[in-house]
Amino acid sequence: xxxxxxxxxxxxxxxxxxxxxxxxxxxxxxxxxxxxxxxxxxxxxxxxxxxxxxxxxxxxxxxxxxxxxxxxxxxxxxxxxxxxxxxxxxxxxxxxxxxxxxxxxxxxxxxxxxxxxxxxxxxxxxxxxxxxxxxxxxxxxxxxxxxxxxxxxxxxxxxxxxxxxxxxxxxxxxxxxxxxxxxxxxxxxxxxxxxxxxxxxxxxxxxxxxxxxxxxxxxxxxxxxxxxxxxxxxxxxxxxxxxxxxxxxxxxxxxxxxxxxxxxxxxxxxxxxxxxxxxxxxxxxxxxxxxxxxxxxxxxxxxxxxxxxxxxxxxxxxxxxxxx
Amino acid sequence: xxxxxxxxxxxxxxxxxxxxxxxxxxxxxxxxxxxxxxxxxxxxxxxxxxxxxxxxxxxxxxxxxxxxxxxxxxxxxxxxxxxxxxxxxxxxxxxxxxxxxxxxxxxxxxxxxxxxxxxxxxxxxxxxxxxxxxxxxxxxxxxxxxxxxxxxxxxxxxxxxxxxxxxxxxxxxxxxxxxxxxxxxxxxxxxxxxxxxxxxxxxxxxxxxxxxxxxxxxxxxxxxxxxxxxxxxxxxxxxxxxxxxxxxxxxxxxxxxxxxxxxxxxxxxxxxxxxxxxxxxxxxxxxxxxxxxxxxxxxxxxxxxxxxxxxxxxxx
Numbered sequence: 001x002x003x004x005x006x007x008x009x010x011x012x013x014x015x016x017x018x019x020x021x022x023x024x025x026x027x028x029x030x031x032x033x034x035x036x037x038x039x040x041x042x043x044x045x046x047x048x049x050x051x052x053x054x055x056x057x058x059x060x061x062x063x064x065x066x067x068x069x070x071x072x073x074x075x076x077x078x079x080x081x082x083x084x085x086x087x088x089x090x091x092x093x094x095x096x097x098x099x100x101x102x103x104x105x106x107x108x109x110x111x112x113x114x115x116x117x118x119x120x121x122x123x124x125x126x127x128x129x130x131x132x133x134x135x136x137x138x139x140x141x142x143x144x145x146x147x148x149x150x151x152x153x154x155x156x157x158x159x160x161x162x163x164x165x166x167x168x169x170x171x172x173x174x175x176x177x178x179x180x181x182x183x184x185x186x187x188x189x190x191x192x193x194x195x196x197x198x199x200x201x202x203x204x205x206x207x208x209x210x211x212x213x214x215x216x217x218x219x220x221x222x223x224x225x226x227x228x229x230x231x232x233x234x235x236x237x238x239x240x241x242x243x244x245x246x247x248x249x250x251x252x253x254x255x256x257x258x259x260x261x262x263x264x265x266x267x268x269x270x271x272x273x274x275x276x277x278x279x280x281x282x283x284x285x286x287x288x289x290x291x292x293x294x295x296x297x298x299x300x301x302x303x304x305x306x307x308x309x310x311x312x313x314x315x316x317x318x319x320x321x322x323x324x
Numbered sequence: 325x326x327x328x329x330x331x332x333x334x335x336x337x338x339x340x341x342x343x344x345x346x347x348x349x350x351x352x353x354x355x356x357x358x359x360x361x362x363x364x365x366x367x368x369x370x371x372x373x374x375x376x377x378x379x380x381x382x383x384x385x386x387x388x389x390x391x392x393x394x395x396x397x398x399x400x401x402x403x404x405x406x407x408x409x410x411x412x413x414x415x416x417x418x419x420x421x422x423x424x425x426x427x428x429x430x431x432x433x434x435x436x437x438x439x440x441x442x443x444x445x446x447x448x449x450x451x452x453x454x455x456x457x458x459x460x461x462x463x464x465x466x467x468x469x470x471x472x473x474x475x476x477x478x479x480x481x482x483x484x485x486x487x488x489x490x491x492x493x494x495x496x497x498x499x500x501x502x503x504x505x506x507x508x509x510x511x512x513x514x515x516x517x518x519x520x521x522x523x524x525x526x527x528x529x530x531x532x533x534x535x536x537x538x539x540x541x542x543x544x545x546x547x548x549x550x551x552x553x554x555x556x557x558x559x560x561x562x563x564x565x566x567x568x569x570x571x572x573x574x575x576x577x578x579x580x581x582x583x584x585x586x587x588x589x590x591x592x593x594x595x596x597x598x599x600x601x602x603x604x605x606x607x608x609x610x611x612x613x614x615x616x617x618x619x620x621x622x623x624x625x626x627x628x629x630x631x632x633x634x635x636x637x638x639x640x
Contacts, residue, residue, distance in 0.1 A: 008521045019340070031337035036572075039344050046347065050517040057514055073528035074521070077336055086333035090326035096542055251573030253337035254538060275326075321576075 004065040005058045011074035012051030018078055019044035026316075030088060032252045033320050088317040089247055089256060091275020095232035097247075097257050189223055198281065201227040206246055206319035210259050217286040217301040225303060226281040228311045229260045231272040237262040237287050237302055242272050244280045244303075246319045259319065262287075263306035270308045277313045282306030327539060335535035341570050342392045342527050342603075349393030350519035353400040358512045365404050376410040377459070381451030384418030390571040391419040391598060392527065395607050396519045399468070408467045412620055413455030419571045419598050420447025429594070432575035438636055439575070439591060446595050446631045454623035458616070467616035526610055530603025534568030537602070541566070556589035557632035561625070564597025565605075571598035592632030599624055 019040050022028050028037040187197030201209050213220055227244065234243035245260015247253075263272075263280055264287065272278060282303030290297050356365060389397060398415045402408065419425065420443050433439040458467075549559035569577055578594040600621065608617050 008517065011521055011524075012517055019343075028340070031333065031340050036341055040340065043344050043347060047520075050513055050520070053510060053513045054517050057510070070525050070529060073525050073532075076532075077339060077528060080332045081336055084329050084332040086329045086336065089333060090330050092326055093330045093539060250576035251570055252341040254334050254341075254535070254567060255569055255573050255577040257577075 003058070004067050004071070005054060007067060007071060007074065009051045009054035009058060012047045012054060014075065014078055016044040016047035016051060018081070019047070029316055029318060029320075030086075030253070033249050035320075036251055088313070089253065091230060091232055094230055094245075094247060094258050095234070095274065186220075187223065189220065196224070198224045198226050201225065203246065203314065203316060203319050206259065207248060207321040213261070213284070213301045217284075217299050220284050220301065221286055223284040224281065225261070225284050226279065227261065228277065228279045228314060230258075230317070231274065231276050231278050231308075232258065233274055234262060237264055237289055237300070242267070244272075244278060246317065249318045249320055253318075256318065261301060261303050263303045263308070265304050265306075268305075268307040270310050272308055277311050278308045279311040280306050280308050330539045331532075331535045334538050335532050338531040338534060338568050338570075338603075339524075339528055341573070342531070343524075345390050345392040345570070346396075346523050346527055347516075347520055349389060349396040350516045350523065352387075352389065352393065353396035353519045354512050354515035356397065356400050356404070357515050358508060365401075370405060376407055377413045377452060377455035380410040380413035381417040381448050381455060382421065383414050384421030384447070384451075385423070387418060388422050388424065389418050390422050390425060391601070391604055392523075392570070394418045395604065395611075396523055399611055400519075402466065402468055407459075407464060408462055408616070409455045409459035411467075412458040413451040415451075416454045416599060416620065416624060417447045417451025420444060420450075420595065422571065425571045425575075425598065428572045429575040432579040438587070439578075439594070442591055442631065442635065443575075443595055443598075446591075446627065447599075449631075450599065450624055450627040453627055454620050457619055457623045461619055462616060467612045469611060469613055523607060526607040527603045530601070530606035531568050533606075534566055534602045537566040550585045550589055553586075556586055557592045557629060560585065560589040560593035561596040561628060561632070564593040564595075565601050567597060568601040568603050569597055574598050586635075588632040588635030591635050592628050595631065596624065596628040599628070 019028075022031075023037075023041045023044070028034075028040060031037075032040075187199050188195075191197055199209075229244040229246050232243050232245075234241055236243070241262055241264065243258060243260055243262050245258045247256040248259040249256045261280075261284075263282060264285070267280075270278060280303060283305050285302050285304045286299045287302045288297040288299050384394075387397070394415055398411050401414075402411050426440060426444065429440045429443055550556045550563075552559070564574060567574075567577070574594045574597040578590045605617070605621070608620075612620075
């Protein structure tokens with residue numbers, strides 16, 4: 001086993017198998033945006049073939065280089081992965097990321113926030129289009145941009161999503177006047193007296209719905225919202241405040257940033273705890289806050305009169321900025 | 325324990341993301357090695373004269389390589405006798421010019437052409453300036469370390485260790501000249517797995533450093549530096565270097581700082597992180613002479629730094 005070739009072949013085969021196992025369990029999305037995970041099964045098959053060719057040519061004889069200490073790294077990820085079993089990013093990591101995603105969302109809505117800017121309404125439609133139509137037949141304008149993303153392959157991606165994520169949209173919702181595409185995304189707002197319709201933020205459409213909330217917070221003021229997220233300490237709105245959100249993964253877990261809402265004031269029910277998953281229901285309100293580096297204050301959505309109940313960690317903890 | 329779990333998660337994630345691109349680079353390098361008839365590549369490379377640096381710095385538009393994939397290709401071309409200055413230009417510029425990277429940047433900053441145009445312009449400029457610098461201070465000596473230089477062996481199949489030439493037990497020397505298609509394909513696959521496996525060692529090692537930096541160094545610290553008018557650009561470049569993001573991803577991450585940090589700092593983060601990060605630097609150090617790496621990195625730092633400070637428009 002002194003020969004490097006044997007170890008190289010083992011590296012190729014073992015890592016190919018590891019990728020295939022992760023893929024089979026739908027666990028690639030813990031690490032990667034599904035769009036970037038899409039080519040990985042094919043890569044694994046290729047690595048498998050490469051490993052077999054390597055083994056085959058070794059069998060025909062042939063010496064090669066010597067094993068160095070750095071070659072430990074070929075197998076270290078497998079060992080670490082098996083020992084540590086990294087499930088999801090911890091509360092401490094989520095907390096250390098700060099409200100940067102919120103900052104981006106606000107900044108995307110260029111100009112005064114009260115006006116409906118062109119960009120924000122487009123993004124609104126993307127998310128809602130996805131709610132109405134889970135397949136690609138009802139793509140709306142801004143979605144063309146999504147298709148230009150590298151490695152985009154919505155067909156193979158959607159097959160690897162855990163079935164839980166494909167739950168139908170909120171059935172109680174009703175169409176506001178703006179258009180058909182928005183039909184099932186949100187409750188009618190403002191609601192007729194007596195009606196209680198709760199907007200549930202779904203992981204699948206998290207980004208689109210958050211984008212809508214952050215770009216036009218005042219427009220959604222008064223909605224009753226329900227969301228499941230990880231609670232972390234966050235002093236953006238209140239000195240002793242909290243943030244309940246999900247990690248949004250653009251590309252891979254290395255670029256994950258939290259995206260959610262700040263409950264403000266007294267929080268009823270279960271006391272929040274750093275890094276714990278909670279279901280929070282409250283009424284959407286807005287607060288003017290100063291975000292780091294920004295001169296003027298910005299209005300961001302917050303949840304008031306929130307009630308927290310303990311919730312199990314969802315099957316897929318990350319959310320992704322594309323409809324998938 | 326949660327810290328270890330976070331490091332492991334980020335580490336494995338960076339690698340899962342890099343694997344397809346490292347594989348692409350390995351495939352291109354292997355194709356250059358085994359599928360291009362012997363001698364032809366050397367003649368083409370030798371023929372590229374004065375126009376070499378400008379051409380090499382825009383080659384990235386047509387050769388779809390990002391920062392993970394460019395290295396094996398450049399190393400292969402250098403071992404075939406490509407001029408160091410031309411190779412440097414390609415090495416520095418290509419990641420910013422890859423069509424997929426341009427598309428990702430465009431998508432991350434909708435309606436803000438400064439970022440896309442800036443990235444392309446600065447990419448080309450970095451390639452050009454680094455190439456000229458290398459021609460002036462380095463000359464034509466091979467920047468490959470001596471072990472790697474052996475890679476120009478005649479049967480040239482498989483280079484364990486970065487570019488090291490392996491003494492094959494069976495004779496491959498014949499296959500290239502009158503090889504059957506199957507043999508050539510096998511040689512291609514073996515060359516590809518050699519390149520891939522050897523590069524992954526350093527990608528894995530470098531990304532571990534990046535994952536530890538991400539989890540252990542509080543991002544708040546760098547972000548608070550980012551608010552400083554002068555330190556913003558270098559701090560964000562350091563963050564881009566340490567985060568080890570894919571060139572396709574760093575535009576999205578930069579976009580999460582819009583409105584929080586000045587546009588020039590965001591641009592420097594995206595642009596520098598796409599050209600160089602911890603894992604690439606480790607990869608370079610194993611194959612290139614340290615002095616050569618020093619000159620190239622210096623050129624990159626100076627150009628991106630200047631671009632960050634001169635970036636048009638002070639934020640939104």
